[in-house]
Structures are given as C-alpha cells and as structure tokens.
Amino acid sequence: MSGFLEGLRCSECIDxxxxxxxxxxxxxxxxxxxxxxxxIDAAVIYPRMxxxxxxxxxxxxxxxxxxxxxxxVSNGQVRGDSYSEGxxxxxxxxxxxxxxxxxxxxSLIASMWILFGGYVAKxxxxxxxxxxxxxxxxxxxxxx
Amino acid sequence: xxxxxxxxxSADGHLGCFHVLAIINNLGNLAFSLFVLLCFLxxxxxxxxxxxxxxxxxxPYCIARRLVxxxxxxxxxxxxxxxxxxxxxxxxxxxxxxVFARAHLIEWGACALVLTGNTVIFATIxxxxxxxxxxxxxxxxxx
Numbered sequence: 001m002s003g004f005l006e007g008l009r010c011s012e013c014i015d016x017x018x019x020x021x022x023x024x025x026x027x028x029x030x031x032x033x034x035x036x037x038x039x040i041d042a043a044v045i046y047p048r049m050x051x052x053x054x055x056x057x058x059x060x061x062x063x064x065x066x067x068x069x070x071x072x073v074s075n076g077q078v079r080g081d082s083y084s085e086g087x088x089x090x091x092x093x094x095x096x097x098x099x100x101x102x103x104x105x106x107s108l109i110a111s112m113w114i115l116f117g118g119y120v121a122k123x124x125x126x127x128x129x130x131x132x133x134x135x136x137x138x139x140x141x142x143x144x
Numbered sequence: 145x146x147x148x149x150x151x152x153x154s155a156d157g158h159l160g161c162f163h164v165l166a167i168i169n170n171l172g173n174l175a176f177s178l179f180v181l182l183c184f185l186x187x188x189x190x191x192x193x194x195x196x197x198x199x200x201x202x203x204p205y206c207i208a209r210r211l212v213x214x215x216x217x218x219x220x221x222x223x224x225x226x227x228x229x230x231x232x233x234x235x236x237x238x239x240x241x242x243v244f245a246r247a248h249l250i251e252w253g254a255c256a257l258v259l260t261g262n263t264v265i266f267a268t269i270x271x272x273x274x275x276x277x278x279x280x281x282x283x284x285x286x287x
Contacts, residue, residue, distance in 0.1 A: 025224040029231025037239035044247045074221070 032067070036060065056114055063107040069100030171271075175264035178257065190249050191258045197237035198265055204229040205273065237262050 016023065039060050046052040073093050080090040088096065208226035238259060245255035 021220060021224050022227055025227040026231050029228040030235055032228075033232040033235040033239070037236065037243065040239075041243045041246060044243055 032064075036064075053118065056118070059107050059111045059114065062103050062110075066100050066103035066107065069096060070104065073097050073100070171264060172268045175261045175268060178261045178264070190244050191241060191254065194237050194240055194258060194262065197233050197240070198269075201230055201233045201237070201266070202269055202273070204233075234266055237266070 039057065042052060043054075043057070073096055077090065077093040078097060204226035205223075208222045212222045241250065241255045241258040241262075244250045245252050250258075
C-alpha cells in the first residue's frame with residue numbers, strides 16, 4: 001500500500017527537450033494574466049463595496065509580489081553554486097524564497113477564506129433570512 | 145519599402161522571403177481592416193484600446209533578443225521573461241474585449257469581431273517572428 005505510487009512517473013513520459021522552459025513560461029503567463037483579468041472583470045461587474053469588498057484585491061497583489069520574489073531567486077543561488085553570491089548570499093536567498101512561498105500560500109489560504117467567509121456564508125445567511133421571510137408571509141396569509 | 149530590407153528572394157520560384165513578407169503583410173492588412181470595419185459598423189471606439197496591446201506585443205521579445213547573446217544562462221532567463229510578458233500581453237488583448245462586452249460597453253458581436261481580428265494579427269506577428277526571427281541578415285540599420 002505504501003509504495004503503490006512509485007511506479008507512477010510523469011516527468012519522464014513527455015519528452016520536453018529544450019522547449020520545456022518556453023512552454024512553462026507560456027503556461028505561467030496564461031495563468032497569471034487570466035487570473036488578473038478575472039479579478040478585473042469581477043471588479044468591473046460588481047463595483048459596489050457590499051458586493052465586492054475592495055480589500056479583497058490584496059490577495060491578488062500579495063500573490064503577485066510572492067510570484068516575483070520566488071522568480072527572482074535562481075536555483076543556483078539557493079544551492080550555493082552560482083558564480084556570484086548576490087547581495088544576500090546563499091542563506092539570504094533561502095530566506096527570501098521561504099518568505100516568497102509563505103506569502104504565496106498565505107494569499108491562497110486568504111482567498112479560500114474570502115470564498116467561504118465572505119461569499120458562501122453570506123448566501124447561506126441570505127437564504128436563512130429569505131426562508132424565514134417566506135415562512136412569515138405564509139403564516140400571515142394563513143392568519144389573515 | 146521592401147527594398148530597404150536586406151532580403152534575398154529566391155529565383156527558382158520557391159517561397160522566398162519577399163513572398164512570405166508579402167503574405168504576412170496582406171494578412172496583417174486584412175486583420176487591421178476587419179478591426180477598423182468593426183469600429184465603424186458598431187460606432188464604438190472602445191476596441192481601439194486593443195491596438196495598444198498589438199503595438200506592445202513584439203516589444204519584450206525584441207528587447208530580449210537585442211540585449212543578450214544566445215548561449216548565456218542569463219540570456220535564457222531574459223528570453224523567458226520576454227515570452228512571459230508577451231503571453232501576458234496576448235491574454236490581455238483577448239481579455240479586454242471580453243471585459244468590455246460583459247460591462248455592456250460594446251456588444252457581443254463586436255467582441256467576437258475583435259477576438260477574430262486579434263487571432264489573425266497575433267498569428268501574423270508570430271509568423272513574422274518565426275520566419276524572420278532567426279535570420280541574421282535582417283537588419284534594422286537600413287531605416
């Protein structure tokens with residue numbers, strides 16, 4: 001049971017060759033900018049503060065900063081085998097990477113929180129209010 | 145205008161550089177005229193903002209190619225950044241008309257026309273870079 005995923009290797013099944021980095025950059029660009037355009041679209045369609053709280057943009061901004069931080073550090077700088085040490089050295093590069101990942105996952109968790117706390121709960125609350133209202137109207141019609 | 149480029153067109157009837165350039169130019173003209181037609185038919189000038197993205201799209205790749213040599217490790221990072229930014233510009237050029245249409249600034253028919261024009265123009269630009277990108281004879285100094 002413990003080793004059943006060992007036979008599953010996906011990184012060797014597709015022969016990327018020299019184009020791996022190009023394809024990865026294109027995919028990253030598509031995902032990143034599609035995400036930003038989705039949030040721009042949401043901000044345009046729902047401009048009011050009670051529908052779309054403007055502080056929710058912070059999620060995307062922090063995620064962008066984290067993305068830039070992570071991409072600024074190269075593999076060689078973290079391993080310590082690049083030509084120049086950079087301004088922070090190997091330990092500094094590792095700490096920078098750590099902070100970048102922390103911000104990235106923090107913004108991901110924040111977005112999940114916003115989804116459930118800001119929108120799902122609101123709809124449930126609204127549903128409860130609405131069903132209560134319906135029941136009250138029904139009883140009133142019976143009473144009158 | 146065409147003789148200002150250093151182009152060797154072939155003499156044996158194959159598709160030489162000159163012919164490819166002519167085809168690309170015609171495609172670009174077609175896409176652009178589609179675009180202008182769109183703006184006049186629907187009397188909305190919002191789609192003209194997409195022109196900004198058309199002009200911007202070859203710039204990162206050109207800068208990356210001018211700035212670095214081909215064999216360095218740093219040059220790969222620079223080229224990948226350029227490809228990332230170019231992809232972003234292309235996605236933005238598709239996203240902007242859709243956001244306009246959803247915000248009811250333009251109609252969905254206009255949006256569809258703009259997206260078609262986008263596809264043709266970006267295919268033209270991509271074709272241009274694929275054909276002429278690796279050609280060392282191509283020099284801008286003639287301008």
